[in-house]
Amino acid sequence: MEEKNQELREETSDIVVLDPGIELTDVDIESICCAISLFPYRSV
Amino acid sequence: MELSHYLKTFPCRDDPDSLIVFSTRRISKIRIPGAIFERIGRGELSLSEEMLLTKLGMLVSDREDEKKTVRDMFGRLNARNSGLDVIVVLNLDCNFSCVYCYEGAPEGDRYMSAQTADRLIAFIQRKFAAGKKSLVLDFYGGEPLLSIGLIEHISKALKFFTRSLDAEFSFTLVTNGSLFRRAVAERLVPLGLKSVKITLDGPSQLHNRYRPFKSGAGSFDSIVKNIKETCDIVKIGIGGNYDETSWPGFPSLLDFLEANGLTPDILYMVKFDPIFRPVNQKHLLAKYHGGCASGHEPWILEAEGVLRREILRRGYFTPRVRPILCAIENKSSYVVNFDGRLYKCPAFAGHEEFAIGDVDGEQENYEQRYRVNHWKNEVCLDCVYLPLCFGGCRYISFLKDGAIKAVDCKRPYLDSALETLVNQEIEFLKKS
Numbered sequence: 001m002e003e004k005n006q007e008l009r010e011e012t013s014d015i016v017v018l019d020p021g022i023e024l025t026d027v028d029i030e031s032i033c034c035a036i037s038l039f040p041y042r043s044v
Numbered sequence: 045m046e047l048s049h050y051l052k053t054f055p056c057r058d059d060p061d062s063l064i065v066f067s068t069r070r071i072s073k074i075r076i077p078g079a080i081f082e083r084i085g086r087g088e089l090s091l092s093e094e095m096l097l098t099k100l101g102m103l104v105s106d107r108e109d110e111k112k113t114v115r116d117m118f119g120r121l122n123a124r125n126s127g128l129d130v131i132v133v134l135n136l137d138c139n140f141s142c143v144y145c146y147e148g149a150p151e152g153d154r155y156m157s158a159q160t161a162d163r164l165i166a167f168i169q170r171k172f173a174a175g176k177k178s179l180v181l182d183f184y185g186g187e188p189l190l191s192i193g194l195i196e197h198i199s200k201a202l203k204f205f206t207r208s209l210d211a212e213f214s215f216t217l218v219t220n221g222s223l224f225r226r227a228v229a230e231r232l233v234p235l236g237l238k239s240v241k242i243t244l245d246g247p248s249q250l251h252n253r254y255r256p257f258k259s260g261a262g263s264f265d266s267i268v269k270n271i272k273e274t275c276d277i278v279k280i281g282i283g284g285n286y287d288e289t290s291w292p293g294f295p296s297l298l299d300f301l302e303a304n305g306l307t308p309d310i311l312y313m314v315k316f317d318p319i320f321r322p323v324n325q326k327h328l329l330a331k332y333h334g335g336c337a338s339g340h341e342p343w344i345l346e347a348e349g350v351l352r353r354e355i356l357r358r359g360y361f362t363p364r365v366r367p368i369l370c371a372i373e374n375k376s377s378y379v380v381n382f383d384g385r386l387y388k389c390p391a392f393a394g395h396e397e398f399a400i401g402d403v404d405g406e407q408e409n410y411e412q413r414y415r416v417n418h419w420k421n422e423v424c425l426d427c428v429y430l431p432l433c434f435g436g437c438r439y440i441s442f443l444k445d446g447a448i449k450a451v452d453c454k455r456p457y458l459d460s461a462l463e464t465l466v467n468q469e470i471e472f473l474k475k476s
Contacts, residue, residue, distance in 0.1 A: 021067060
């Protein structure tokens with residue numbers, strides 16, 4: 001997704017697109033909701 | 045067309061006449077002259093400008109429709125989710141004695157039995173009957189590699205099963221890294237091991253103080269040796285947990301990793317997080333007095349800003365500010381504890397009041413216990429930060445109040461931190 005976003009960078013004469021972002025329909029629920037990264041206070 | 049409800053504007057550091065506009069819904073970012081931004085409200089944009097801003101999610105046809113779309117997002121994602129995710133807590137044993145661990149001293153060996161593992165396999169096979177196309181297991185503990193036999197048993201069975209259905213299968217490990225030797229990696233990669241997350245709490249001296257072996261000996265050298273031995277055959281990410289006193293030492297860890305060949309092209313991710321401590325359950329951490337009670341403490345803002353910048357400027361990948369979709373909202377996500385009990389979030393594993401049955405039978409209607417829709421209130425639904433928060437982390441609410449009484453509101457944190465985080469991403473996206 002990072003690569004795709006970078007490829008999509010584009011500009012108009014006045015508005016500079018710094019990051020085209022993501023479509024929420026592209027969001028992969030199982031890949032983003034990895035709870036493990038959300039609770040660092042566990043023992044591992 | 046009208047402006048999206050989910051926009052934040054910040055001053056542009058490079059150009060005082062321009063603004064940075066950030067969409068919290070689409071995480072798109074632009075630099076726009078202030079004069080043009082003012083024209084949006086007057087409907088005076090050119091067609092190309094309007095098309096561009098619409099494409100980026102910054103202009104919408106109807107703001108109320110947009111808010112409804114965000115409110116219903118989990119329903120749509122669940123409807124089209126063809127994957128099944130299962131976090132498997134294999135044991136609650138560990139060969140480390142981390143100072144901030146509040147799993148507590150295990151009473152007896154709390155390991156998943158072979159019989160429970162077979163019940164778990166059957167549970168997953170039943171779940172797959174509903175036309176799933178992919179299965180991801182996250183093996184967790186305790187220390188999962190103390191149960192490597194079960195990892196092999198479970199993954200072999202499910203690799204065979206998913207292959208018979210022409211579905212995808214992979215698994216990950218969250219491990220302290222001390223047992224992840226090359227021979228172990230070579231056994232597990234052919235079975236579907238995709239990535240490993242290993243924790244380093246700073247450079248050697250600091251890490252060894254926070255994460256020693258049970259014997260008291262330092263673990264840093266063993267872990268780094270194992271990472272070097274295995275990083276060519278499996279993706280390895282580095283996590284790290286810091287507190288108010290330890291975080292300034294973490295950039296030295298990044299220097300160490302770079303100097304030892306563990307560069308951004310080798311490690312797939314680096315992410316450091318503050319240690320949280322339970323406010324109402326102090327008995328769980330009787331000997332450790334660091335950490336934070338909430339994510340809004342001022343030192344966290346400083347630490348996160350500095351450490352994230354240090355990670356990004358060296359070229360390591362760390363997650364962007366993005367929509368947070370909690371596993372509890374995912375109808376196809378489960379946590380199976382070592383005893384076969386089912387939960388929706390690994391942080392709640394072992395808290396019986398949050399069990400939703402076991403691998404032999406799942407209870408319906410867990411939503412109320414986990415307060416699944418607690419963010420669907422007037423304040424949250426009107427909040428510009430909703431896509432980045434969705435009520436925050438229920439476990440942090442639980443640590444704070446002893447129950448999920450309220451949302452873990454991230455507004456104070458995002459009000460303070462978002463501009464810095466967005467500017468970091470702009471700076472380092474430019475260089476990429």
